[in-house]
Amino acid sequence: MTQATAQASVASQTIAVEHIRISSRRPFGDVRRKLEGTVPKLDAGIAEALQSGDQERAKIYEDNEPMLSIFVERDHGSLLLIWGRRRNTVQYEIGNPLTASKMTRHQLAAALYAPLRVVLFEDEQGHGILEYDRPSSFFGQYGDDAVTEVGRYLDATLEAVLQQSCGVTMPGCGVGRGFQRRASAMFDITLPHEDDIRSPCLAASDPVEGLDLFLRENHHRMKNMLTLLGAWLRADFISTASVDLPKAIDGFERRILAFGRLYDLLSRHSDRRYTSVVDYIGSLSLALAAAILEPRGIRCEVTIGDGFLDSKRCERLGLIIVELVTNAAKYAFSDQQPGLVRIEAFYGDGFWHCTVKDSGVGARGARGLGGRIVEDLARAIGGHTVTDSDSDGTAITVVVPHRS
8 A cells, every 4th residue: 555645655565574482491591691692792893894884894804703793782671670570581683784784785675674683581480582583584575585695594593593592402304305415416525635635734834723724714615605505596496486496495595504604603713712612512513403414304412511612622623523423414324314413512520522423323433534634633632532333323522631
């Protein structure tokens, strides 16, 4: 319906928005601390740099800063004191200024929804509950593929952060075998020859630093490639008249976004001396579940103890976990059989013990280039690996000293 006057017109439309509620068994305070520990407050200086058109600073921000930040935090619970009872309720505005600009450059009206709003409140038992609207469901109203693509990226990113804050273990889910074979073929990437890796390692004064540089650069390129793949996929097939194919494309696109999140985590490097193991390994485990395990119908359970580890060691431990989980998904489960992968990390007697255990066939071990990377990274942080394999599956534990 449109109403018109001599100076203005008013138009309206009805859109369907998907509302999501995540109920946690954790107390409100624990969920809040976890969320605010995972999503930092926005760096006030970045807005100035972006508004001044500083492209170099924007590039640095995109490559090194968090995918999401808290713009505004509002304590709605305190307002209820006027009615005689305070309830814990906090509203957040969460987003990324660069991500927002990738939408508004195509549709200025998309600024209405950037940053995103999330509310955290407590139930009658004091447990934390998070609610929000799925970004792609309202960004889709503009009919712009570029804006919708960013909305889908925000779907995956925001969901992972909020589920992690609530302590939700991501369940496994399958896709059709035919479609899964096509998806697997697209990601059947040929690994580089050993000499291609040895050269940059030997060129560096520290071979381990050379290996880190090589891996970091490759992870970064992979992240960018996956972003492009997602856009090309939707552009090529969105016009299909098939009912099933768009659903399959949507599922495949979510896998691409999940891979993008995984490689984004791997390409980041903390400036802090110590990193929270539960935060880093927990985020990495969620990304691995979504990108690698879920599409194969493999469930993932994660148990991480509290504590801190030297940031460089923690990042290398993360690389080891990626190799071990990938290895389990490729070799432990035959004929697409469902299964379980457990990722555990705990501290005791001066050592961190990190285990990747599968419920598949025994004695897979570390293989080829991936196995050598695991061994090199373990030695580089003063650790060693222990393998335990039987009819119930294989468990590979990396033991790392807390201090060098």
